[in-house]
Amino acid sequence: MDVPSIYLASQSPRRRELLEQIRVSYQVLASEVNETPLLNEHPQHYVERIAEAKAEAGWQLLKASGLAQRPVLAADTAVVLEGVILGKPSSVADAKAMLTDLSGKPHQVMTSVAVVNAEATKLITSITDVLFKPLTESLIDRYCATGEPNDKAGAYGIQGLGAILVAAIKGSYSGVVGLPLTETAALLAQFEVDVWQSHGV
Numbered sequence: 660m661d662v663p664s665i666y667l668a669s670q671s672p673r674r675r676e677l678l679e680q681i682r683v684s685y686q687v688l689a690s691e692v693n694e695t696p697l698l699n700e701h702p703q704h705y706v707e708r709i710a711e712a713k714a715e716a717g718w719q720l721l722k723a724s725g726l727a728q729r730p731v732l733a734a735d736t737a738v739v740l741e742g743v744i745l746g747k748p749s750s751v752a753d754a755k756a757m758l759t760d761l762s763g764k765p766h767q768v769m770t771s772v773a774v775v776n777a778e779a780t781k782l783i784t785s786i787t788d789v790l791f792k793p794l795t796e797s798l799i800d801r802y803c804a805t806g807e808p809n810d811k812a813g814a815y816g817i818q819g820l821g822a823i824l825v826a827a828i829k830g831s832y833s834g835v836v837g838l839p840l841t842e843t844a845a846l847l848a849q850f851e852v853d854v855w856q857s858h859g860v
């Protein structure tokens with residue numbers, strides 16, 4: 660097997676697809692971190708702390724594995740409504756409550772990307788403004804019944820049926836989906852990772 664350009668410390672299928680979009684070869688590492696926010700933690704601090712913890716956990720796993728030591732990339736996404744962090748919903752009722760709160764209002768999607776190797780840890784954070792159209796209770800119910808909100812911050816996926824909830828976006832579309840590609844390419848370039856090579860690991 661070829662040595663991948665990077666290791667991806669993420670279970671998110673979206674992050675895999677987005678890396679493939681910019682043709683970065685990768686191998687997935689299965690690391691776990693506790694994603695509970697600290698008391699009164701600032702949302703940007705939160706996504707940066709969690710992205711770095713995910714990448715660092717991946718790096719520790721890699722060091723213990725005997726695999727080639729390529730950089731480890733991880734990311735974290737949070738939806739932020741009026742300063743409050745909305746993570747992934749814990750239940751259908753929680754998803755409905757999140758979507759009811761987001762209805763008709765602007766919010767921010769923050770995604771932080773961290774890359775770690777033996778020499779350095781570097782981080783970028785993308786912040787995108789998203790405006791939701793007013794949502795009826797019946798639309799929220801029907802959307803939640805699709806199951807799409809379950810594993811997504813803020814209980815929606817802009818890349819799926821959730822697109823119909825969104826009235827406007829200003830910033831990075833790929834950042835909302837989970838990996839801001841312009842910023843990620845620039846970050847990887849600092850680790851001498853070429854984003855134009857074909858994947859195939």
Ligand SMILES: Cc1cn([C@H]2C[C@H](O)[C@@H](COP(=O)(O)OP(=O)(O)OP(=O)(O)O)O2)c(=O)[nH]c1=O
Nearest residue numbers: 669670671735736811812815816817835836837
């Ligand atoms: C707002 C929004 C979030 N999301 C997803 C991106 C992330 O996968 C998820 C936020 O949870 P994260 O904790 O950032 O990521 P994850 O647990 O899915 O994956 P991992 O930690 O293993 O990398 O929400 C979308 O897919 N579309 C959207 O429009």
